[in-house]
Amino acid sequence: MLQPSEVVDLVIAMVLLPLIISSSRSVRLPIRRLILAAFGSILFGYVVTILEGFFWERVLNTLEHAAYAAAGIFTLMAVLSYLRRVVVPRGDVQ
């Protein structure tokens, strides 16, 4: 069943996508690809959520949740990779 909020999510995501990509380009982080992969997975989840309202409901619904799981894993990898680079001992915190 197609829900308006799902369409709104996708529209907002598509509108803000250029801003997200351009901002991520200026952030000099080696984990940029992991962040974009996580974000892409979420977007993919949005798309299949909408599509499941029209066909293959169960398969696409499963894919939606798989996409969220992948996004979670990419996000965790990105955060851990970032922390491995910049984490400092507690006594040295500014």
Add this chain to the structure above:
Amino acid sequence: MSEWLIVVFDIVSCIAFSAAFVAVLAVPHREFRSQVRVVRIFLALAIAVYVFVGVSNILEHAGITAALDAYEDYAEILFVPLVAYALFAASTAQRENDLRRASELVRAEHTLLTGIIETSPGGIMLVASSGEIAFANDRAKDLLGVNSDPESGALRLPSDLVCTSTVSSNSRPLDLQRLAAGEVFDSAVCIVEANGRRVALSVSASPLTSPDGPVKGSVVAFVDVTEREQARQDLLDAQARYSLDLERTVDERTVDLFALNRELERANRSKQDFLARANHELRTPLTAIVGFTGTLLSGDTGPINQEQRTQIGMVKESGEQLLSLVNQLLDMGRVESGHAVIESIETDLGVLLTDVVELMRPIAANHGVALTVDTPRGLMVRTDPDLLGQIVRNLVSNAVKFTDAGGTVSLRGSADAHSATISVTDTGIGISADEQDRVFEPFVQVESAQSGRPKGTGLGLAICRDLAAALGGSVRLESTPAEGSTFTVQLPIGAQGA
């Protein structure tokens, strides 16, 4: 089945996002400074959205409750804006950080450059394209007397400043209009007079240009070279004085030398006159003595007894020695005075040496010495045959004199593209090494060679050396005592000599 798979995915999603959330919030790291803390907050909120979505999905798909599902859509709608804002804030913070670092770098470089310029021993000025002095360090102000306009505060040169180039009157290294136009100067030295002071400056200037624009003025650097220029001037003055002194001294010495030369010429003429007169006066009676004693010894004028023969023979021999001495003195004088006439004639060296051998053969036979010649006929050299013949005769005569009976004197001639070589080798008594250098000196007799041999004049080898020099060549000696000597004459082919 698919429901449980979905639950598994949701559990994985929930755990992963939760762990990321905790890591972002709990772990301190130096990148999160105050200006980017907001990034961390928004990132944590974005992650929290999917922690909540994960929990909601687990409860719903595990069949526990769907109470949170109604709030899920509201939470999800926040995710993308939160991520976008977090990334935008991070990007802005990054740019701010870069700008701050660049600004710090510029400030540090400015401090360094200011320090260098202010402590520089030379003056440094910046002339704008308008011709105004945009900057001058303390040394520049001191050297040029740069002052500030009381009203506008603009820097300006003293109105009475005069800059005179030491190289060219067209070169004006401190002309502000030229500097504004970007004229280049490289260590141009000029004398600057301003405020009653006079200093010598070495000025260098290079234009300030932008990659795609016109000249924006010049950077001018100058150092005080007054002491150096003064020292240079002193040196030039001293050099000029020294040159004058030297010229005066040379003139005086030249006058002295001319006077001395005239004296020498007079003395030489006197010597020549004396030699000519003495030789004439000596040769005439000596020739008569030798001739008449020969006539007496031949018995044409009547019989003489043995004692008379012995004594007349001694008179004749002494006369001949004296005549030989006089002749050699004449030769010596002729060569030394430079009056010897030297010809340059195509000469067959083989014929010349053979003639000398034939001439000297009777004398050699009297001494029991064999004479040999080893030179092919037709070996042509261009030289003076009379002088060369005299050299060879003297050498052969000398060799025969100091070679015992049964010995040999050999002549050998050869020539290459540049020189002719004649060697006279004997098997005589030889000359010791310490006497070899002296044998070519006039009147020098080798002591060890005198016992039991006819006494020479000591002029033969000296004449050989002088004649060879007159022909542009040389004579050298190689000798081993008790084994023999080799005199080698080397003459340039075609040389006419001195």
